[in-house]
Every structure is written in structure tokens, then in C-alpha cells.
Amino acid sequence: MSSNAALALENISVTFAARSADTAAYTAVRDTTLVVESGEFVSVVGPTGCGKSTLLNIAAGLLTPSAGRVTVFGTPLEGLNRKAGYLFQADALMPWMSALDNVAVGLIYRGTRREEAHERAREWLARVGLAAHGHRYPHQLSGGMKKRVALAQTLIMDPQILLMDEPFSALDVQTRQLMENELLDLWSADRKSVVFITHDLEEAISLSDRVVVLSAGPGTHPIGEYPIDLPRPRDVAEIRLTPRFVELHREIWHRMKDEVMKGYVQSQKVP
């Protein structure tokens, strides 16, 4: 295992305890190894319900694996991953705080003075294009705006690792491409290590340096890894039209197709 990896999940298995006597324990992830180099943008794709989020929660330290080892920059992970920022799939903003307070709250947790935290939060809101909306509460913002606030909230902490769990899946296609381009812009400024979970292969290819394909659950494990050699900087809308993109897409999709069908059949089963 390379020692300079930003994040290394080694032989991770996750088994959830049975809820009652007549249900079996559920193994969500089986013997999975995932290494993210420093400054690398890795996407993890897989069929629905395959345990992608479980893997991310392991990396965040929100969940302890049943077996396996997690290291962050070579140090075994204990408790929460303090080097990581987490962008959740669902709305995670605090509804009782204005956008500005939401962005500033992490710094305040860390002990930064209120005025300074607000000052920097204002800069970040401007960076995600919401300078004029700091006073608004989350319910007064559109879905895309909320995602921008969440992005600013996470990035203001300057995490070395960015964990993203289908962050744009709830957005419409246009907003989504805008956000993806913005993410690439922000990322290219200081090249954090990114783990980007998605079920959308096009999104995965257009953003990443590497795409990891997971099998259908239960007992998810990686079944393929594809380096993406598309040139940067990229425009997510335009890159989808290049021949190399189409080629990569065809290659990865071919591997994924069977798993998607398995995942679909699996989800039809009555538990």
C-alpha cells in the first residue's frame, strides 16, 4: 500500500447486525480496497443500493468497519476523519441558520472569532456566487443554491480530503452541469483528494482522474478501475461529446451493465 495515499480503505467489510431474530445480518460491503492518492479525484460508481454511501461513511469515520483498516495520510483512522469534509446527498444545512451562519459555523466550532468567521464566510459565499443571499435561510434558497452553500460550508474548512455523496443528484441537468464545472474550478485551485460517489457514469467520467466500479449489493466490492485520461481543464458539458469520452463510457458501461441489472433485481426482492 503506498504510504503517501491520502485515504486508504484496506480490505473493508461492513456487516450490519440483524434487527430481529428472523432477519439475517446484512453484509453491505465485502473485502473492499480503495486507495485515493493525494490530489486525486476518484469517482465511485455502482448500481443503486450497493453500499456506496456506506463506504463513504467509513472513510468519514461516521461508521466503523466490521473488518479492515482505514488510514488517512498513513495514520490509522480513529473516530471522525478530521482531515475530511463531507458533502451529503440530502440537505444537511441547519435550517435555523442563515446561509452566512451555515458557512461560518464550522470555523466557529473550530474556535475562530465570530467576526473573522463571518468575514471568511462572506468571501466563500461570493466564491460560490451567493454574495447577495447570505441573510437567507435554507428554505428560502433553491436546490442549487443550497448545494452551493453546502459546498462553501465544507470547503471553508479547507479539508485535505473531500467526500461527496451524490451531491448533485437532486438537481436538474442544467444546474447540475453548472455545479460540476464550479466544483472542478474550485478543485483545480488547490487539488484536494476527492472521493465522489455517484450512480451517474457520465458525471463520474467527466469529473474524475479515476473511476471505480462497484458490484451490486449485498457484499459490494470493486469490480473494475478505469483511469480517465481526458485532458484538464474540462468543461463537463463539452467533454461528453469527445470521442475518447464516448469510448471510455462504452468500456465502463459494458462492465457495469450486468451489475445494474443485478442491483435492479435485488431491489425488487421483498426483504
Added chain:
Amino acid sequence: MKMRIYQAALLLAIFGAWYVLTETEILAPFFFGKPLLVLEKTWEWFASGKIYSHLGITLIETVLAFAVGTILGLLVGLWLALSPTASALLDPYIKAANSMPRVILAPIFAVWFGLGIWSKVALGVTLVFFIVFFNVYQGVKEVSPVVLANARMLGATSRDLLRTVYLPSATSWVFSSLHTAVGMAFVGAVVGEYLGSAAGVGYLILQAEAVFDINTVFAGILVLTAFALVLDGIVSFAEKRLLVWRPAAGETEPL
């Protein structure tokens, strides 16, 4: 605004019907009183100043019961919601204490705290506490796990979580309970006075009832209702100021 006029008209209509029915003796004035006499009695109370000391005592009891009950409910609610062991241990006792008719505690409180205001405050507290307690408990339990995980990932300590996640989330639940709680605090005060006291609006009502002075009883009810509305209005005002973040149905904002 138009609705206010209709509301006032409805009030007038009720008083009008009351007036006509008792004047024509379809409803016996002995049992139902006469609205004009009720208003006259109320006016006399305020004009002579006789009511102020009684009303003051009832309001002090109400406000104290409300404040103490709310604070206790908030603290115990937070504590039990965040401590599974304590909540598992105390669960049957909480259920028992909540389902017993707590008004029967009034005689005990009268023995413990005397016939002054504290026995009424104690009764009010037992009524208010459970309403607030259950709402806080619920509020903390219903905190979105994603919001919680997000705050933890941003580096919140358990104190930060309490301050920036649990408390604000519980607050909205507390406020929805405070309207009921204010009414309950009033119930505690008046029932307490009614069961044994030497002052307060409940005491005035009891005195009047003893001599079948039904108009004075109605006047007491009228005064209590008016002040219950005032207290409720204060709660609504505070709610509006503190819960600006909560979406109102169909709210739009001019840009």
C-alpha cells in the same frame, strides 16, 4: 383585517343572543346571568380597582408556573433525550406521572406549600412540565441525522451540538407546545385558587358561586379568558421573532 371585523361581529352576535335569550327568560337569568350585568360587574371591578390585586396574584401564579414548568421541561427533556440510559430507567415513571390526573395533587400541594401562591404554582408546573417535556424530547429525537452528521463532520463538540443543533431544533417543538402550556399554567393557577385560597380570580369566582351570584362568576370567566388571550398573544409574538427560519406555508418574498 376584514376577518377581524367578522370576528368582532361574531362576538357581538353571541352577546346579543345571550342578551335576548336571558331578557326574554328563555334561558333563566338565575343560571345564565345577564350579559349587561356581567359587563357592569367587570367594569366595576376595574373601576374600583378591586380586581387588580386578585388578577395580579393569578397572573403571577400563571407566569411562574409557566416559566418554571417550561424550563424544567426543557432541561429534563434534553437530558432524557440525550441520555438513553436515563430515559430507559425513567420511562415508566414518566408515563405514569403523565397519565395520572394531576389536579388531585392540589390538596397535597396545599398542605405542602400552604394556601399562598406557591401551591398554585406547583400545580401549574406539574401541568406545564409534561407538555413541554414531551415536545422537547420529541424535538431532540427528530433532529435530522444528516444535519447531525454534518455538524459533527464540521467539527462540532457535544456542547456545540447542543447549542447549534439540539436546542434550535427543540425550540420549534417547544413553541408549538407553549400555547397549550400557557393555558395549562392558567388552569393550574385558577383550579388551585378554586380549591383553597384567600386571593386570586379563582377565589373571586368561588366566593360568587357560593352565593349564586352567577353574573360575577361569568365576569371572572370573562376576565380570565381575556388575559389568557393576552398571554397567548405574547407567546405568538415571541414565536414569530425566534422562529424566523421556519418556512411559512406558501411564503414568497419580494426580491
